[in-house]
Amino acid sequence: MWPYLVRRCVVALATLWLASSLVFLALLVIPGDPASIILGFGADPERVAALQARLGLDKPPLERYVLWYAGALRGDLGESIRYSSPVRSEIARGLSVTLPLVLVALTLATLISVPLGILAARRAGSWLDVGISAGALLGIVLPSFWVGLMFIYLFIVQLKLPLPTNFPIEGWRDPQRALLALVLPILTVTLSRSALLVRMVRGSVLEVLSQDYVRTARSKGLSERVVLYKHALRNAALPVVTVLGLEFSQLLIAAVIVETVFGLPGLGSLSLTAISARDFPLVQGIVVVLAAFIVLANLIVDLLYAYLDPRVSYA
Amino acid sequence: MTKGWFWVLVLLLGLAVAQNRGGSLTVAIQTEPTVFDPSQAAGADIARMVYDNVLQGLVKRNVKGEIVPSLAERWTVSASSLTYTFYLRKGVKFHDRTPFDAADVVAKFNRAKDPDTKRSGHIRPELYRDIASVSAPDSYTVVFTLKQPNQDFLFTLSLPESTIGPRERKLEEQRVRPIGTGPFRFAAWERGVGVRLERNEAYYIPNLPYLDRVNFRFMGDGDAQLAALRAGDIDVIAYSMLPENAQILSRDPRFKVFSGSGTAEAVASMNNSRPPFNDIRVRRAMEYAVNKDELIQGAMLGYGTKIGSMRSPGEACYEDLSNFYTYDPNRARQLLAEAGYNAQNPLKFTFTLAAEFPYERRIGEALAAQLNRLGVVQVSIQVVDFGTWIQKAFLAADYQMTIIGHVEANDIGRYANPNYYWRYNSPQVQQLYTTYLRTNDPKKACDALKAMQRKLAEDAVSIWTMSLPALGAYRANVMNWPGASLSPGILLAEVYLAK
Numbered sequence: 001m002w003p004y005l006v007r008r009c010v011v012a013l014a015t016l017w018l019a020s021s022l023v024f025l026a027l028l029v030i031p032g033d034p035a036s037i038i039l040g041f042g043a044d045p046e047r048v049a050a051l052q053a054r055l056g057l058d059k060p061p062l063e064r065y066v067l068w069y070a071g072a073l074r075g076d077l078g079e080s081i082r083y084s085s086p087v088r089s090e091i092a093r094g095l096s097v098t099l100p101l102v103l104v105a106l107t108l109a110t111l112i113s114v115p116l117g118i119l120a121a122r123r124a125g126s127w128l129d130v131g132i133s134a135g136a137l138l139g140i141v142l143p144s145f146w147v148g149l150m151f152i153y154l155f156i157v158q159l160k161l162p163l164p165t166n167f168p169i170e171g172w173r174d175p176q177r178a179l180l181a182l183v184l185p186i187l188t189v190t191l192s193r194s195a196l197l198v199r200m201v202r203g204s205v206l207e208v209l210s211q212d213y214v215r216t217a218r219s220k221g222l223s224e225r226v227v228l229y230k231h232a233l234r235n236a237a238l239p240v241v242t243v244l245g246l247e248f249s250q251l252l253i254a255a256v257i258v259e260t261v262f263g264l265p266g267l268g269s270l271s272l273t274a275i276s277a278r279d280f281p282l283v284q285g286i287v288v289v290l291a292a293f294i295v296l297a298n299l300i301v302d303l304l305y306a307y308l309d310p311r312v313s314y315a
Numbered sequence: 316m317t318k319g320w321f322w323v324l325v326l327l328l329g330l331a332v333a334q335n336r337g338g339s340l341t342v343a344i345q346t347e348p349t350v351f352d353p354s355q356a357a358g359a360d361i362a363r364m365v366y367d368n369v370l371q372g373l374v375k376r377n378v379k380g381e382i383v384p385s386l387a388e389r390w391t392v393s394a395s396s397l398t399y400t401f402y403l404r405k406g407v408k409f410h411d412r413t414p415f416d417a418a419d420v421v422a423k424f425n426r427a428k429d430p431d432t433k434r435s436g437h438i439r440p441e442l443y444r445d446i447a448s449v450s451a452p453d454s455y456t457v458v459f460t461l462k463q464p465n466q467d468f469l470f471t472l473s474l475p476e477s478t479i480g481p482r483e484r485k486l487e488e489q490r491v492r493p494i495g496t497g498p499f500r501f502a503a504w505e506r507g508v509g510v511r512l513e514r515n516e517a518y519y520i521p522n523l524p525y526l527d528r529v530n531f532r533f534m535g536d537g538d539a540q541l542a543a544l545r546a547g548d549i550d551v552i553a554y555s556m557l558p559e560n561a562q563i564l565s566r567d568p569r570f571k572v573f574s575g576s577g578t579a580e581a582v583a584s585m586n587n588s589r590p591p592f593n594d595i596r597v598r599r600a601m602e603y604a605v606n607k608d609e610l611i612q613g614a615m616l617g618y619g620t621k622i623g624s625m626r627s628p629g630e631a632c633y634e635d636l637s638n639f640y641t642y643d644p645n646r647a648r649q650l651l652a653e654a655g656y657n658a659q660n661p662l663k664f665t666f667t668l669a670a671e672f673p674y675e676r677r678i679g680e681a682l683a684a685q686l687n688r689l690g691v692v693q694v695s696i697q698v699v700d701f702g703t704w705i706q707k708a709f710l711a712a713d714y715q716m717t718i719i720g721h722v723e724a725n726d727i728g729r730y731a732n733p734n735y736y737w738r739y740n741s742p743q744v745q746q747l748y749t750t751y752l753r754t755n756d757p758k759k760a761c762d763a764l765k766a767m768q769r770k771l772a773e774d775a776v777s778i779w780t781m782s783l784p785a786l787g788a789y790r791a792n793v794m795n796w797p798g799a800s801l802s803p804g805i806l807l808a809e810v811y812l813a814k
Contacts, residue, residue: 032701040356
């Protein structure tokens with residue numbers, strides 16, 4: 001178990017290094033630099049060069065790359081060009097919105113879709129199954145920006161629920177309003193994510209129920225309940241856990257859209273502004289943090305997998 | 316008896332004022348600026364929020380776009396037009412309670428004209444190049460001496476870049492929390508969410524401002540703005556509202572839609588130094604091939620004003636050239652044929668659009684469709700982000716045709732700069748602009764400016780598609796909303812909520 005864990009961690013670190021290096025290269029290649037964006041229509045080449053020097057962008061790329069890593073290893077992700085504040089605190093600010101959004105939505109989606117999926121699988125072909133599957137399909141095809149806007153119209157404009165459509169200017173210092181502001185975004189994300197999960201759970205359970213060992217268990221005269229919960233579900237959970245891990249990374253990306261619609265200052269909208277402002281240190285920092293989360297989620301999935309399926313070996 | 320009536324009047328006036336006072340207003344703004352000090356970064360959004368509301372200059376541009384006194388009560392100009400003397404308002408305090416006086420003005424403009432931008436942190440020293448010296452004979456008088464007459468000197472002083480902060484204030488602090496003398500003080504900035512301004516209790520004009528608080532919220536998405544307005548989370552969509560949302564809201568009595576005049580021209584630029592647009596016949600063909608009325612109807616649902624040169628109807632010395640080229644596709648084809656293009660050998664070029672600007676994008680797409688309709692032109696549209704646009708199109712002039720809104724007022728002088736991104740080099744226009752800038756006769760200046768507009772149209776330098784509307788909406792109880800965007804700022808001091 002331990003050598004396996006160590007190996008996984010090494011791979012994880014290598015992934016982080018690769019991801020951040022690729023982003024560094026990408027930022028070198030794409031046109032546009034922060035100085036000319038800050039100067040806008042007042043830009044003239046001399047002025048741009050002066051500002052670049054002030055921002056330290058006139059240094060050769062290799063030196064910037066080495067400097068950045070030297071800082072990152074000490075836990076210093078540099079200073080945001082756009083906000084002239086530490087990248088670390090900008091990312092923490094973004095995460096304080098995105099993490100609750102993503103984690104709550106993922107938990108809710110799991111809680112909703114697992115029972116629904118099992119129900120649909122057990123009554124495969126029934127009207128109930130058709131209804132659940134059709135609902136799930138709808139949830140998959142409806143784009144989340146549209147769902148978000150419809151939620152605003154339905155719940156806030158029509159039903160006049162006392163929910164804000166965007167985050168308070170005080171941020172989390174106004175915790176009640178901040179929480180209320182997250183309700184509809186969480187619902188929006190939950191809807192689109194559960195749709196996918198329901199189909200996944202249903203398919204997985206159906207697959208398992210058709211296996212020989214289930215037939216054996218049934219022929220032994222075990223009750224349907226025991227067959228399902230003792231034998232089938234544990235196996236059906238394997239692909240679902242994998243999907244949940246993938247979902248987490250998908251969610252961080254899907255959050256960009258939802259955060260835009262609901263005016264949330266999360267990591268998604270932060271990365272959008274960072275990229276459009278060519279805020280190199282901020283983009284770099286966000287990528288590393290996102291990659292770290294995704295790598296971590298995959299690691300947890302692998303460990304869960306091992307727990308659920310004793311046949312997985314660590315060798 | 317008369318004395319009694321006087322007091323009744325005072326009481327009534329007091330009541331009227333009390334009626335207007337108080338409340339908070341939430342305004343949607345399209346993009347979040349990088350900093351909030353207009354002397355340290357470009358961007359119209361900075362000025363929209365802080366100009367005159369937080370940061371004030373010696374003079375300002377009011378809602379009508381006129382230059383009026385602000386921190387200077389009055390000024391005199393010497394007969395030579397070389398000396399400007401400003402008499403400052405007394406008893407003015409900055410938001411940090413330090414008193415404002417002539418030393419702040421002198422410090423500001425010495426910093427502004429310093430060509431070493433690395434030291435000064437001021438992004439546009441070229442604006443102040445004509446200032447030979449600035450001095451303060453006493454605490455409330457400031458004297459500017461110019462190297463040569465400059466017709467735009469007062470205009471320059473009315474720019475957001477010319478606003479004045481406390482002389483001891485650190486630049487890094489002013490960037491994120493600007494301190495000025497305006498009716499509102501800058502209270503909070505939550506990244507990615509918005510900005511809060513609070514009433515300046517010590518404002519030097521009694522009873523102003525009316526509002527206790529103004530929140531600006533950064534909301535880029537037009538539909539999200541509409542939803543937030545209907546949900547009651549915002550009170551005003553300040554500008555750049557989508558035309559179709561304007562139509563929806565104009566049917567709803569709870570809201571008022573406004574389409575004010577502005578200083579933003581949507582300019583489809585042609586690169587005058589490169590094929591195919593270094594050929595004046597091709598440029599003129601483009602002018603004849605564009606149906607501006609149809610563009611305004613089709614792309615903007617009728618919001619927008621037809622123009623024919625680089626000036627908007629609300630600006631001084633405007634020359635109406637909107638019908639200089641009447642829509643005439645046959646004439647366009649004929650000119651293209653003269654330049655060697657026909658159906659077998661069509662004119663092909665790339666039209667670069669910046670993704671972030673909804674108006675310009677839809678106008679650009681409609682314009683490309685009109686050109687393609689000729690049958691002799693094949694336009695390929697390329698969409699880039701603003702960072703790329705600035706680098707490639709604006710700085711390197713590496714483009715053929717592009718479109719962008721030039722928001723600034725009085726920016727026609729850029730056509731006199733041969734290095735500007737449209738790469739238009741006309742000694743005649745440069746001469747006219749010098750005449751305008753260096754004369755001290757206002758009539759002569761205006762004549763030169765009008766001649767310049769005509770010459771630009773004759774040379775078909777760019778396609779000036781329309782003067783963009785200041786299109787927005789507010790809740791019906793919002794009073795005195797400025798509407799037009801002829802001032803760089805959204806002037807809020809006199810806005811109030813009806814009770």
